[in-house]
Amino acid sequence: MTEHMPPPAQGCRNTPVLKERGQREVFCGLTGIIWLHRKMQDAFFLVVGSRTCAHLLQSAAGVMIFAEPRFATAILEESDLAGLNDAHAELDRTVSELLARRPDIRQLFLVGSCPSEVIKLDLGRAAERLTVEHAPRVRVLNYSGSGIETTFTEGEDACLASMVPVLPKTDARELLVVGALPDVVEDQMLALLDAMGIGPVRLLPARSIDANTAVGSNTKFALVQPFLGETHDALTRRGAAHIAAPFPFGDEGTTAWLRAVADAFDVSDATFAAVTDAPRARARKAIAQASDALTGKSVFFFPDSQLEIPLARFLARECGMLPVEVGSPYIRDALHGPDLDLLPEGPTISEGQDVDKQLDRCLAARPDLTVCGLGLANPLEAQGLSTKWAIELVFTPVHFYEQAGDLAALFARSLKRRAVLDRGASAVAAE
Numbered sequence: 001m002t003e004h005m006p007p008p009a010q011g012c013r014n015t016p017v018l019k020e021r022g023q024r025e026v027f028c029g030l031t032g033i034i035w036l037h038r039k040m041q042d043a044f045f046l047v048v049g050s051r052t053c054a055h056l057l058q059s060a061a062g063v064m065i066f067a068e069p070r071f072a073t074a075i076l077e078e079s080d081l082a083g084l085n086d087a088h089a090e091l092d093r094t095v096s097e098l099l100a101r102r103p104d105i106r107q108l109f110l111v112g113s114c115p116s117e118v119i120k121l122d123l124g125r126a127a128e129r130l131t132v133e134h135a136p137r138v139r140v141l142n143y144s145g146s147g148i149e150t151t152f153t154e155g156e157d158a159c160l161a162s163m164v165p166v167l168p169k170t171d172a173r174e175l176l177v178v179g180a181l182p183d184v185v186e187d188q189m190l191a192l193l194d195a196m197g198i199g200p201v202r203l204l205p206a207r208s209i210d211a212n213t214a215v216g217s218n219t220k221f222a223l224v225q226p227f228l229g230e231t232h233d234a235l236t237r238r239g240a241a242h243i244a245a246p247f248p249f250g251d252e253g254t255t256a257w258l259r260a261v262a263d264a265f266d267v268s269d270a271t272f273a274a275v276t277d278a279p280r281a282r283a284r285k286a287i288a289q290a291s292d293a294l295t296g297k298s299v300f301f302f303p304d305s306q307l308e309i310p311l312a313r314f315l316a317r318e319c320g321m322l323p324v325e326v327g328s329p330y331i332r333d334a335l336h337g338p339d340l341d342l343l344p345e346g347p348t349i350s351e352g353q354d355v356d357k358q359l360d361r362c363l364a365a366r367p368d369l370t371v372c373g374l375g376l377a378n379p380l381e382a383q384g385l386s387t388k389w390a391i392e393l394v395f396t397p398v399h400f401y402e403q404a405g406d407l408a409a410l411f412a413r414s415l416k417r418r419a420v421l422d423r424g425a426s427a428v429a430a431e
């Protein structure tokens, strides 16, 4: 086994958390549909919402170029909101028309929104009724993506959690990897696990409903995304055991994640080293090349994607950055504890948001780099701060060894852009 970086003398797991429950500036959970619909090839996401929800999806997804898109919005009109129509009857009709037109749909998600929640439309009851009507060809489930209930990445958590109760039962000793990854990254991960002899490996979400994803008391599951708290709880309720580990960002996170999985499946040190040494070396080299611009620079995380804690750990431990504040919408010891253990003490750890107070702290600290949502980036840039959009980190392949250099480069790019802008401003001032 190649060398480990020693853990810090004092990590952040026991750091008192600054809990804030004020106004928050984040996207709602509908956003997750953008990556989930690409992942689950036989699924369709029907948002039951307003024109605002439809606009959010259209703009977040970019221009719709699919001949057969896998998401849509059933628009609730004013008369629906006023309770003048039978929304359930209309929903049934919309679903029947959709399924008649699209025989490729095998899983249909009814996705709740702010308006459907305000009028208390019972999508759970609708999903049960529609499952009976359209079984066995289509399975209908529901979850909420509403901005009242969910932040940005919680939509995926809610979606996966809705699938857990209907997964078939198994008594087999299997690894279940939980969280949507881009296909290319998922294939890299599966190749590493396979080379270590770990299997069968099941995926949630799987690319198709016909994949053999099942769960039971001999299932061990590992999360690849740090925002899957509800899914974690749902799997635990089905008897599966969680493999706690840092998340697979960078060399250290990937190695620790794979090591925890390997330990759960009795892989020897020699096999582990034989499989991981070469990609580790590549990852280290790529990170070293990309992180020159980051070393010694301070970074401030606003709470947005729930990726903040593992990313802060990566930037501090592997890129030499100095986190000032690490904010996350939620912090759960079972999920974030292993990364907090490795994050050197020093930064403020905050949970939730009171955006004005947090902006004041950020402007007072004047970090070299601020990771935040789209809505905060422009005002902060106008104050001369360098920003990185948190949403980009969710849409870009950043997990596991082969993406480690790209992950460092994503942060470095923001600093380089600011340096170019500053040089340009100085040149203009000198003229």
Ligand code: SF4
Residues within 6 Å of the ligand: 028, 029, 030, 049, 050, 052, 053, 054, 056, 112, 113, 114, 115, 145, 146, 147, 148
């Ligand atoms: S679910 Fe709510 S927050 Fe999200 S787009 Fe619709 S109205 Fe806006």
